[in-house]
Amino acid sequence: MTVAQLGQLNLDELPPLRGSSRTLDRFQKLEQIGEGTYGQVYMGKEVMTGEIVALKRIKTENEKEGFPISAIREIKVLTRLHHENIVKLKEVVISQDGNNQLAATKESSDNNKYNGGVYLVFEYMDHDLTGLSDRPGLRFTVPQIKCYMKQLLTGLHYCHANEVLHRDIKGANVLLNNNGSLKLADFGLSCSSHLCRENFTNRVVTLPYRPPELLLGATNYGPAVDIWSAGCIFAELLHGKPIMSGRNEPEQLHKIFELCGSPDEVNWPGVSKIRWYNNFKPARPMRRRLREVLRHFDSHALDLLDKMLILDPSKRISAKDALAAEYFQMEPLPCDPKSLPKYEASHEFQTKRKRQQQQLNEETAKRQNLRCPPPHARLPPIHHSGQVLQEHRPERNLSMNQLQRPLPTLPSNPYSEPLVDAGLSNRYPPSMNLTVGYNQTHGVQAQAGGTSIGPYPPHGRVGPYAASNMINRSTTPCYAAGPPGFSHRGPNPIANIRNQQYGWQQ
Structure with a gap:
């Protein structure tokens, strides 16, 4: 170790450690x-x-x-x-x-x-209560809740009996392990209750679990502040989520007043003397609605919760009396901690980080969908050159084999060639003479009383006065498919008279 000169400090090396x-x-x-x-x-x-x-x-x-x-x-x-x-x-x-x-x-x-x-x-410890409760799909059973609450109140009773106020009871500070044991942690805000209470700070306890006396500015308080926080945890376990969670002190007080009623000198003697009471006093009286809002709870659980969430801290039940409540004596009884299921390690910090990452992934996916929106379900797919655009809704009269077969490529001039079988069923009877171009002979009589049709020219329809290209029609109407521009009509007596007048062959 180098020695510093006189009047100077040696900042290059640390002094040797002493002790064990x-x-x-x-x-x-x-x-x-x-x-x-x-x-x-x-x-x-x-x-x-x-x-x-x-x-x-x-x-x-x-x-x-x-x-x-x-x-x-x-x-x-x-x-x-x-x-x-x-x-x-x-x-x-x-x-x-x-x-x-x-x-x-x-x-x-x-x-x-x-x-x-x-x-x-x-x-x-493997978990904290908040991290374990935030696991997707996890819901505690009644014996499990009783087991956790009994251990929580036992730990609080031990603290209060040793004159220690925790002052930060919340789910993240309630630790659990896979053996079913529950332990209170994070005593950084704790204090000794035997000290002079007049100098206690009211800036303690996380907001959703903070009792009304601290929100109103009280500096003289006792173990009842921890009982209120434990009652909030009890309701959260039964309800599946916090029952009173405000974003700031005024909103938190308003939520408390809505559920537990507004304080006055009748239900809370001396409340008007708390320094912030006049600032947060509600404009109209509010009645206590805790049993009404949480009526789906078990009656014995509701009785205990009602005693833990009393506005007046002097009337609030103690941890010792809460352990003797009828709720823990009725069926189903608290389960053995060692019989509780084992979970993957879950802490609030980890579950919150996973939830934030999941939200980030969802927002990224939404932005990508906005940039490249998928095609509408009712719109046809994108058509590339050289490919045939398929029907979105095929006709019902086609068979399954025809639906599965690809459609043919049609010629550029639909009148230049007949539509022979190229992936479609033949549109003409088998006896037809499908000759390319114009046929000078008369039309061929269709079988089974069908329409007598003839070939059609390669460019447009035939003139109405061309004797060599008129189409003879039978007296029986038919709905068989014909070439483009072909009209399915019944017998026409006027046409027959005109044929006889001009000597056209019938």
Whole structure:
């Protein structure tokens, strides 16, 4: 190690590490499974043992006052909590390699040349509740919902009994594994409930799960904030999607008032003293419609949900009392966690990324269809020169063999040659004398009483007064096909008189 001169700092080398803390080199990153405001989460593997773990990188490059307070809070709380429904913090490791893929970003490398990353090592969980719920076609059973809710309330009861408020209960922070175990995670916003409540912040809990007291600006609250969030998760599991999801605080409050009624001094004593109550007070009173809107729920589930989503936090049921609710005692009972089905790993980060990629693919496909629209179903196909345009709807009197056979190429002059059999059925009786050109003889009598027809000239119709080319017609009408310009008519007495007058042969 080089020694710096007097009055100068040695910035070329790091001081030697002291203590028994392990570094990130003991782990191998596999893939990213989560990302939040305070860091990224990766699935990793311990090199020596092969154990799969979760590595949560703490963002420090944007911190101006040292280590993030959220990470300190999470480490402090998880070292106190040891429960089967609380995620286990295994250890804290650091990375000093500035070029490491998981270490500090390049943007911060100039100001923090040796600012190594800090990682919290957790036990790995296969899913989170949001990622698992977003799987296409997946619907939880009632025993499965009871199993999950019982574990969720058990974990909350343990936290509240140890005077810890989670303050960010949502589906992404409820972890599951393929053994059926449920664990609460992400205690970065947690706090101790025994502290002075007057200084609590109300900017906690993700918006769709935030209770009304925080939306109205309350800073004095307790464990009831977690119960409201758990009630929103309970309704989401039963309903298949969030029941109250606003885009901002006013819209979220409006959705709560529409379902749970508007607050007043009768149903929530002291609500008018909350600092933002007058700003968000609805123009007209709204009645509570929770049982009406969610009437398709089981009656016992609706009773428990009604107690968890009460506006007044002092009347809200506790986690301990919720565990003793009749809902968990009635058939069907909560299933054994080990009997739950096993799913492919599903985290919110992964499912969201897949959904975004799917939407991108659909938009790309739509743009391509607009550029090259397919031909209309009722329009004929594109006709190329030298090919015959086929009928879109063939005539019904043609047989299947005739439909399958290709149509012939017709001559440019339709009157130059007779239409002999060239892919079509013969249009004339077998006894006809189909001679090319003009025939000076009389027409040939058709068989079976058909029309007596003669050949036709190569250019147009014959003049009406040419004695040698008149067509003799029989007295029996016929609908047999004839050459172009041929008219199927019945007997004409006037024509017979004219034939006798001019001496035309009948």
